[in-house]
Amino acid sequence: MHTLETPAGVVKPVNRKRRRRLHQSRRAVWTARIVVLVLFLVGWDFLRREVVAEFFVGNPWRVWDILVDWVGSGFIFDHIGYTVSATVLGFLIGTAVAVPLAVLLGTNRHLYRVVDPFLNAGYSVPKIAIAPLLIIWFGLGLTPKVVLAAAIAFFLVFHTSVAGVRDVEKDLTDQVYLFGGTRWTVVWRVILPTMVLQILNGLRLSFPYALHGAIIGELIASHNGLGYLLASARGTYNMSAMIAALIVIMIVALTFVALIDLLQRWVPSTR
Template sequence: MMTEGKGMAPAVSADDRLEDRDTQKRSTLTIAGLRVGVLIMALLLWQFVAGAFDIEFFVSKPTEIWAQLQDWITSGYLLDNVGITLQATLYGFLLGAATGIVMGFVLGLIPLLGRLLDPFITAIYSLPKLALAPLFVLWFGIDLEMKVVLTAVIVFFLVFWNTYTGVRETDEELMDVLRVMGAKRRDMIRKVVLPGSLTYIYVGLKLAIPYALVGAVVGELIASNRGIGYILMSAAGAFNTAGIMAALVVLMLIATIMNALLNLTEVYVMRWKRAGR
């Protein structure tokens, strides 16, 4: 009869794993239910306070915001403008993220180049990105290209710095072991550097999502007659607080959906981490 060795961790049975999954599922459902409860309580409190203290002009009411959203949806006004903002946000996000990841890897893998360009990149990064918007209007006009470029510039630096840090934080001892074993540079990049920097990359991408929306909306506020930014500007000009709040709700929903989709890609791309546990 075999006995468990000293210091050896006990084997985890299939039943234990299933029990852990069930516990995790129940915990997830409980948290989701609590979140819904908190949201409902906050909306009810908002509705009550706005009516009781007669401050609807300043904060509106959830019921008025919902009525405004319904009106925009049924007329098609919201869908048309959301499509414009989404287009600028997604194009700018993808362009900025792709460029940031590539540049982060290049400068991270070539230390001399990284040290050479670091002060220049830092100097450009220190500029308020939104202050570049008038210059982009001059260069690209007021069409979609200007919003895409502005969004891409904002996203680029967030993704670049995280990717660059992730590449520079690669385990040097592991790299040395692979060199001794005769691994080629491309193998080390594919099997060590890339997996090790993925966490940093996804942190940068998650940080970049709300800023991508900021870039697109600010571009629309500066020069556009369509998009969520234009809706915000029109509602503010008409002192339509419900319209402003409704536009902000739409922006929050877009950011939440984009984050959820990014989380799904992270789960798929980094499934090897869970498999190794």
């Protein structure tokens, strides 16, 4: 039989064309993003000058001045560090509890049916409703923010992870048992590698919400953090400062989501 062979000289031009198209596509996307941002700023400036009082919508140029001042003085970094510490600690604690529990319940249907109503009851409670209770229990320090972030991260990571466990094909686990594998072998060799994508998706989804939990705690009672900045600006009716704090929060969230996206690319099973 004859096999078709692609000349080596043909592959390089094709790869160059693909890279060129990819580069052009990225450039078009970034150009469109910049255009959208410019139009948004122009519309915002027009709105505050011609339609609505600046008191209600802030001033984009004032927001920029505030951000430059915060960064230049280093003022903002202490607050970012406080909020990120609470978020990351809560995120790690919630994930460390959620993943093993998802494996345990996902591989044991009877136990899952017993626990499921209690998990759904906990998930249905608005986390902002338990924030005052946590502050009474743990005070005004970092702990209630960490607990609130952990609670939010736990439920989101748990549900995506347990779905990943249940998506594992039964034939694969049966084959492992057939060749003498143990329950631990099934978990380590089959379930965990299969559910990596779901875990990472859960992490990507849960981090912004864990950040929300930490900020909610700071909004209610704190002397530090981005939530405290929001509350402080609200207390003085400084709309521009409130918007500046919201922009910082968005930048922090997007940074960590981008890091998780990079992690997804590095994990072979997610490619």
